Amino acid sequence: MNDNVNSVTATDTVSASTPRRANGTPVHVGSDDCIELRRLHRFFGKTKAVEDISFSVRRGHVFGYIGPNGAGKTTSMRILATLDLPSYGDAYVDGFSVINDPELVRGRLGFMPDSFGTYRDVNCQEYLDFFARAYGLVGRHRTDRLRWVMNFTGTEGMAEKPIRGLSKGMKQRLCLGRALIHDPAVMILDEPAAGLDPRARIQLRKMIRELADRGKTVLISSHILTELAEMCDSVGIIEQGKLLATGSVDDIQRQRESSRELKIRILDRAAAASECLSTIDTVSGLIVDGQLVKFEFAGDIHDQAALVSQLVSQGFQVAEIESHKKSLEDVFLQVTEGLVQ
Structure with missing residues (x-):
């Protein structure tokens, strides 16, 4: 399928539904959703890099895009950043279409790609000032934005330092500053923590x-x-290229959590306690390790409380109980199959 034909089809399809004034200028679509993907597709020949993806991100929220290499994350982000056109569907940034209003989208968006170019023979302040001018910032406003961005990213102490002398972490800070220089409403960050040391990752997370x-x-x-x-x-x-799950981390964990691991420390007669637990339908995989009884438990928090109460009522001395909830990594491994395209 020809990508150019697909892109024209997407534009023709969406333009009819995009609100516009009588003079043809776009109308901002007011919404609490600052990022919205609507049935987004992107094909490269027979490869479906992005296939029918829809989701939205509320204003002031942080959305984590998770997937193996080649899953379609960067393609989706490039479309949002107006660096590529969808084959079908559309995406909106702060209420404006990436297809019909790319210039308006660019003014509202800061994009930090996974790999970026820097200029070896300029210093940090010159680098940021160049992009401030490119975005049309002038006079006192440009000076104030430069000062704020360098202060926020912690690069003010190396304003005169050549970029070629920066560490990976400081380059990441500088490029975050570049994406922030025009005060965008939306930030798109593609693997910003890649290659950073633990302290730099913590600082980036706080920012x-x-x-x-x-x-x-x-x-x-x-x-x-x-x-x-x-x-x-x-x-x-x-x-x-397909969205398998979306929602809050807790919601996805609850949706995918069929059981959790429980560890109960019994001060005496742990083996007898294990025999008692084996009669409960929601208990499986019992292992006795000294005073510890470990097992998979398929009940909810109320069932867990009833289980402990039953053990205590039968004379077992329950000293500790530990419940292991599935982490985001556990859920990711459960949802995905490790497939690439």
Whole structure:
């Protein structure tokens, strides 16, 4: 299928439904959703890089985009950043279509790709000033934005330092500053923590949360799932171009959690306690390890309380109970199959 033909079809289809004034100028679509993908498709020949993806991100929220390499994350982000056109469907940034109003989208969006170019023979302040001018910032406003961005990203102390002398972490800060220089409503960050040391990752995570607290909407992809679980208000799991699950981390965990691992420490007669537990339908995989009784438990929190109460009523001395809830990594492994295209 020819990609050029697909792109024209997408434009023709959406333009009829995009609100416009009598003079043809676009009308902002007011909504609490600052990012919205509507049945997005992107084909490269026979490869379906993105296939019928729809989701939205509320204003001031952080959305984690999760998937293996080649799943379609970067393709989706490039479409949102107006660097590529969808084959079908549309995407909206702060109420404006990436197909019909790309210039308006670019003014409202800051994009930090997974790989980016820097200029070896310029310093940090010159680099940021170049992009500020490219976005049309002038006079005092440009000066104030430069000062704020360098202060926020912690690069003010190396304003005169050549970019070629920066560490990977400081380059990431600088490029985050570049994406922030025009004060966009939406931030798209593609693998921003890749290659960073633990301290730099923690600092980046704090900056992203602060941006969300300031009202910015952030879409971020990462392979470090534990950090996404702590940082994101909601996540989407994508594989082979298809969105497999979306929602808050807790919601997805509850939807996918058929059982959890329980560990109960019995001060005396652990083997007898195990025999008692074996009669309960929601208990499986019993293992006795000294005073510890480990097993898979398919009940909810109320069933768990009833189970402990039953053990105590039968004279077993329950000293500790530990419940292991599935992590985002566990859910990711359960939802995906490790497929690439």
